[in-house]
Amino acid sequence: MDDTPVRVRFAPSPTGYLHIGGARTAIYNWAYAKNQGGSFILRIEDTDRQRSLPEHTAQILRSLRWLGLDWDEGPDVGGAFGPYLQSQQRLVYDQALTKLRQNDSVYPCFCTSAELKAKREAALAARTYTGYDRTCRFVDADEAARRIAAGEAHTWRIKLPLDRDAVAFDDLVFGHIKVGLEQLDDFILVRADGSPTYNFAVSVDDSHMRISHVIRGDDHLSNTPKQILVFEALESKVPAFAHLSMILGNDGKRLSKRHGATSLEFYRDTGVLPEALLNYLALLGWSLDGQTTLFDAECLKSAFSLQRVSKNPAIFDTEKLLWVNQAYLKRLSPQAFLDVWQPYLLEAGLLRGKTSVAQALALHNNAEESAVCPASKPIQEAVQADIEANREWYLQIPPLVVERVKLLAEVNGICAYLFCGDEVPFDERSIQKCLKPEGTTQLLNAAIDCLDTAEVPWRLEAIEQALRHLPQTLDVKPKLLFQAIRVALCGTMISPPLFESLILVGREFTLNRLRRAAAIAG
């Protein structure tokens, strides 16, 4: 064992939002750093100027923070190796190149892209070696210097030590890996425009930032030998490597936009709790003990180990994520639930007693889609004020809905009827089944009589007791009566618990809804 401090890094390229796969890589790096008492570094690999956008960087940082990750060094928090943006580290790469020129590990290559492409295609057609043929490696040093001085375009290629043994390393996840030197070629380190290529930039940065463990996607497994060669040319200590298998879509193919939801923001907007996503993602390729499914960040930090990371690619299972999310929602106190639900209430502009049939209907149908346009500012303020003024009323809702919902975005739809006034949107099938049958009007009228007396206070126990006796008196099955009341109150035969709903809707609205239903009932 050596005592070099553990320093790991997550290095996304800002060519898009943070996706599921990147998030898991970040989580594992973070968990490993925390577990080892090391540092977690965030570095933005924006060498691809065309595709890299600052807003993507901002979005990635936001997503990581939302997930609950924190880093010791990074573009927004600083550190000894700033600014943690590859595009602004040019000097570091220039210095690295200078060093390599001094110790004779590189040489200029004057071959043009067109020439290289032609050679590669010919080699491919002939089914032979497709690597660079090292033409320029044997150009006389003085001549090379002359051509450079004359301004001839050139790249810099690594000068592989031809007498070296195979490149081998012990991957912390995949185990011993060995690649013969004949499989590698004198790849380009610095482009003709002076910018570093990926394999060079990463190695220089990892070396420069004293990264001790490189934990990343296994699409880089094959790049690792090249990077080791760069580390060696740099005369730098080679870090340990741990590669993570890919996350696949439900068709077994690499996860991409094609599979729909891959961005963290989607899950955030749709109402997945960050703790739940962290938990689920951690489970995708790692296990605590093979038994435990739910664990918090603290547990992850204290138990995470690379030895328990799986080599197999994992398919992202939305169903299980939703189950995990519901488990987390159920653990929330009513107040905590209200806190995370509140943004959805505001956006929908759900106002107690003033919610229209059309609005309730829209919420019902768009349960998961936030496609509905957000409420205006004044309405949102009104909702906010109502929540503050009637906190007790709102706090009664979470227990009624948590176990019926897997995403926060579904909550409004399932309890919109609580916010309606005298009218709720009726579901046709429910009407046919529960209101239309002969004699339903009488049942509803009996319920109205039962509730509309001063002796029955509008409290749960009193109302439940009163209504529970009714079926007996009327000599009908309880279900018949309760379903009729349910449809009258909620508009559908599927809803949160009935008696609690009556309480929340209130005497006035409840009685009016019952009367309206009685009027159309059979």
Next chain:
RNA sequence: GGCCCGUUCGUCUAGCGGUUUAGGACACCGCCCUCUCAAGGCGGAGGUCACGGGUUCGAAUCCCGUACGGGCUACCA
């Protein structure tokens, strides 16, 4: 084409040569609970451990092939 990697219930996984009639979770099915739907409780079905050879007294576990899947093979990252 070359090289590297992977392969345990539909899915995520436990398993690191005998304690395994292969364990858990999601999904699925049934029963119970019940004012609906959920949630919960209980139970069930589902894996010849990709396939074929070895090694061994003994293999999901070690070795070698084959098949399938993935990655790399760019002046992309």
